[in-house]
Amino acid sequence: MTTLVETQGLTKRYGSSRGIDDVTFTIAEGEVFGFLGPNGAGKTTTIRTLMGLLRPTEGNARIGGLDCWGQSTDVKRLVGYLPGELALDPSLTGGQILEYFGHLRGGVDQSYLKQLIERLGLDPTRKFRQYSSGNKRKIGIVQAFMHRPPLLILDEPTNGLDPLNQQEFDRMVNEVRAEGRTVFLSSHILGEVEQTCTRVAIIREGRLVRVGAVTELKDIKRHDVTITFADAAPVEAFKALAGVDNVETVGDGHTLRMAVSGGLDGVIKAAAQYRIVTLISQEPSLEDVFLRYYEGDGKAPSEVSHVVH
Amino acid sequence: MWFTSIYLNTVRDFRSAILGWGVGIGLLMYSVLAAVSTLDQTPAARATLKSLAASFAWIAEPVRVDTAGGYATWKYGFTILVMALWPILAGSRMLRGEEERGSMDALLSLPRGRARVALEKLAAMWTALLGMALLIGLLAAASGSRVGADFGLSGALLFGLNLALICGVFGSIALLVSQFTQERRIASGITGGLLALFVVVDMLHRVIPNTENISRLSPIYYYNLSKPLIPSYGTDPVAMLVMVGLSALLSGAAIWLFTVRDVGATVPLPRWLTVPERALRPERALPVNDWSLRSLYTRNLAKIVTPTFWWTVVIAGFAAWMVFIVEQTERQLRSLYESSPFLASLISKVGGGDITTNASLLSFMYTFLPVLLMAFAVTQASHWAADEEDGLQELVLATPQPRLVVLLARFGALATATVFIAVMTLALTALASKISGLALDGGNLTAASLSIIPLGLLIAALGYLLSGWLRTAIDTGLLSFLLVIWFFITFVGPELKFPSAVMHLSPFYYYGTPLVKGLPLGDMLLVLAVAVVALVLATLRFMRKDIARQ
Structure with a gap:
């Protein structure tokens, strides 16, 4: 598939303070790409650099082969953008805002616009200052989608939306993907990313720590295995196994809990030597994978510098 | 320390303003006082200066303009009130700005009453104004001492205080006006207009005879009743108290209105003062065709x-x-x-x-x-x-x-x-x-x-x-x-x-x-x-x- 978004060593520094450092990734056409990270990790800085609002200190970013800084006007013809913090003229109504931005984008399909408004249950007659935070978000979402851009860049799009509207938003993203268009979506709501994205990147303290397909990230999973034995749990038999960590007994001493990285073959073979009552293996969610990168002393595990394209 | 109370945190937010405005206006005073010795070296020059000042009485009442303090007081007349821009901005942002940003909800979630929140912020504005006044007074005193002016440190500090008091009045007006407006910008614009209007109203009695009673309606009139840099003229404590009282009244009214209205809303105006909004059905909202x-x-x-x-x-x-x-x-x-x-x-x-x-x-x-x-x-x-x-x-x-x-x-x-x-x-x-x-x-x-x-x-x-x-x-x-x-x-x-x-x-x-x-x-x-x-x-x-x- 053709690459639509490409960053190479993208770096942004604010004086002595950190912005983003050496961020490199690509997004292919038709992908829904999730950008995960806690607050202040550098998600918004990356997005604002892609939008040509910030000038990279080093490296470059390209959208559709166009330089995001040098050719930002042409880049923006390809993009629908929803900023993390929406600031619009408080004295205009929702309808006026959408019409204004429609004109600035060279016109939009009015029937599609009305359809979006209806789907999100937005009242366009009210002034922006009178909207709740969720309704302000809806205005932002509609203005990003309304011109059917080939690429949507959405910074924490569902912040403030109620669950019903979040579901509607997920459906809208899926439709965009079905049409072969591309979505770059930052979030810290992992369930949302897991549900809508094909690939994800994890950013931490301004540096990308992992990029890969959602399934690939799950592949480095660490299963949580709980085995209940008929007799006392043989702790030592499992401690020595490769890929097994945190072996501990729980309850009456018949149950063992452990974390297993990689395959479960060794653990099952070792367990087969004893009488087993139950064996439960829990596959980690993307949330578990994500939290691994931020656990402990806050340092990413050594393998995280590996980037899967 | 700075984050232990709303008051201290707001003072911290104002630190650049205190330094910028205090040192800026203070240096302005320093330079004008330093320059005065070059203007009145000869009797002829002194006469010209007096004549000039008399003709420009609309700027400020010319009192002993051949002295350093008199010249500085006259020269900056109403123009020094440019400093009131800061409290106008600060007063309109104090509550309305927080509401616009959405941060007022967080502040009011603290176990503090609305009046307490507003009072802490108001106290921070006054602290900032007094900080500016101190810097201005010290710089004026330093320059006065250098050129051998006839006012001392106390006169210079009172000059700063007088300036802070009139600035406080305009900050309080902005705070009150902001209770009636949805946006802080509108409140600061209206108060800025009032500042210009009050300058003109105060000017009236110096230009047109028998209009002193009209000028009394302007807070600036009371500011001008004190001229602490001119020892023979001195300070009018009653005028200063009037400004303090006016600030307290306006701020008190603003804070009371803040405690009784909805957060994010405005104090309702009479119907004849509001523009009726057209009711439009959502399905007809687009296209607007504006x-x-x-x-x-x-x-x-x-x-x-x-x-x-x-x-x-x-x-x-x-x-x-x-x-x-x-x-x-x-x-x-x-x-x-x-x-x-x-x-x-x-x-x-x-x-x-x-x-x-x-x-x-x-x-x-x-x-x-x-x-x-x-x-x-x-x-x-x-x-x-x-x-x-x-x-x-x-x-x-x-x-x-x-x-x-x-x-x-x-x-x-x-x-x-x-x-x-x-x-x-x-x-x-x-x-x-x-x-x-x-x-x-x-x-x-x-x-x-x-x-x-x-x-x-x-x-x-x-x-x-x-x-x-x-x-x-x-x-x-x-x-x-x-x-x-x-x-x-x-x-x-x-x-x-x-x-x-x-x-x-x-x-x-x-x-x-x-x-x-x-x-x-x-x-x-x-x-x-x-x-x-x-x-x-x-x-x-x-x-x-x-x-x-x-």
Whole structure:
């Protein structure tokens, strides 16, 4: 598939303070790409650099082969953008805002616009200052989608939306993907990313720590295995196994809990030597994978510098 | 320590302002006090200074202007009230700004009452004002001591305190007005207008006899009752108490209104003061088909329509009124010319002709037009800077509109507004001339009215340029300061025999006296060229800068 978004060593520094450092990734056409990270990790800085609002200190970013800084006007013809913090003229109504931005984008399909408004249950007659935070978000979402851009860049799009509207938003993203268009979506709501994205990147303290397909990230999973034995749990038999960590007994001493990285073959073979009552293996969610990168002393595990394209 | 209370945190937010305004105004006092010794070295120079001050009594009451303290008090008269811009901004942001940002909800989730939150913020503003007053007083005292002035440290500190008190009054007005407005900008705009109005009301009794009772309605009147830098005049404790009482009353009313209204809402105004909103069914809301939403330029034009209307009323109305009253004024001044050769000289020099002609006097008064237009341009340049800080440019710049177009569309709307004001000024003055029967040269009247345009564009372009680096408050403060300095150079400089190079620094110099001598085409082209250069530099900066958010 053709690459639509490409960053190479993208770096942004604010004086002595950190912005983003050496961020490199690509997004292919038709992908829904999730950008995960806690607050202040550098998600918004990356997005604002892609939008040509910030000038990279080093490296470059390209959208559709166009330089995001040098050719930002042409880049923006390809993009629908929803900023993390929406600031619009408080004295205009929702309808006026959408019409204004429609004109600035060279016109939009009015029937599609009305359809979006209806789907999100937005009242366009009210002034922006009178909207709740969720309704302000809806205005932002509609203005990003309304011109059917080939690429949507959405910074924490569902912040403030109620669950019903979040579901509607997920459906809208899926439709965009079905049409072969591309979505770059930052979030810290992992369930949302897991549900809508094909690939994800994890950013931490301004540096990308992992990029890969959602399934690939799950592949480095660490299963949580709980085995209940008929007799006392043989702790030592499992401690020595490769890929097994945190072996501990729980309850009456018949149950063992452990974390297993990689395959479960060794653990099952070792367990087969004893009488087993139950064996439960829990596959980690993307949330578990994500939290691994931020656990402990806050340092990413050594393998995280590996980037899967 | 700074984050242990709302009060301390707000004081911390004000630290740059305390330093900036305190040291800025303090250095201004320092420089003027240091300069006074060069102005009154001879009896003749002293006499000129006294005569000059008497003729400029509308600026401030001239008291012992041949002393360092007297000169500084008179020279900065009302212009030092530029410092009130800060409390106006701070007062309108204090509660309304927090509500606009949505941070008031978080503050009110603390186990503190609304009144306590508001009082802590108000106390922080007063702390900041007193901090500024201290810096101003110390710098004035240091300079006074250096030139051997007859006021001491206590006088200098009282001068600072007096200034802080009047600034506090305007901060309190802004706080009260903000209870009635949805946006802090509207509150600061209205209070800024009130500041200008109160300056004029206070001025009245120094210009027109028997109007002291009207002037008493202005808080500035009470500020001027104390002149702590002039020991023989001294301080009026009652006047100071009036300002304290006024602040307490206005702030108290504002805080009470804040405690009884909904957060995020305004105090309801009577129906006759509100504009009814049209009820529209959602399905009919689109398309809006509003002319102002078609482009960046038309949107910017729509945003500027209301302030343009009011400034047109002020500027064109002022010009037309001058045409009506010029003959009567000229008769009244004739006797004054005989007793004050200085006034005759001033009007002749600034007005650019024979004092016995109406045109010269009108020309003198016409020199205020570019000042007013430039003040309008400063407010608009300030909005440009504020929009970026408030994040309003973010989505506009996410559309395929080049930054060059975004800036030029905004500047174009401002240019259109300045042209409109100038043309309306010409139309109204021509009409007034016809009605009053005052014969004026049509060409010169056109030149005098339209020549204000390049000056408005110049200061706007400078504002756009400075906003490339500076925050809104500093940008606006610097532009206002420039305006005050230029005004002083042009109006007082000729009599103080400022060097020609200094006189050339003021754009008003290039405006000249078009009502008498016609269009100074070369000078206007020069001003226009500087404006264009500033605009080009502002554009280049805007095209290369990171778009900031507050």
